[in-house]
Amino acid sequence: MKLRIFVTLKPGVLDPQGRAIHHALGSLGFQGVEDVRTGKLIEMEVADGTTDDAIDGMCRQLLANTVIENYRVERA
């Protein structure tokens, strides 16, 4: 089973990388960009029997810092 896990900063958490991208796009002449936020994408191949609880555990214990980050799991 293939998983795609998206880890994004919670709203309100400062995102310096996103700011840098926003600024750089402006310098390169791209108009109309209003906001940029960055996150992580983790693609994983797991055994078919992997439970939702196990996947949730992976996210909470390792992949996301739930104090400042949200995560979302997609099964592909």
Add this chain to the structure above:
Amino acid sequence: MKLRIFVTLKPGVLDPQGRAIHHALGSLGFQGVEDVRTGKLIEMEVADGTTDDAIDGMCRQLLANTVIENYRVERA
């Protein structure tokens, strides 16, 4: 218009971060994880009139290193 841009390493390109996650999941006792690949997610708010060419330009010039990375754009 909201864009979500996924930047992933091309197949065959070494992914040390993915390896480290794979190893750490094993150490934490999560079984059955076969492969882990990491990527970047960039969420962007752009003006409605932004053309596909402009979006492609942003990806090629700044967001992705097309020598080793693929990108995919999703409109939300």
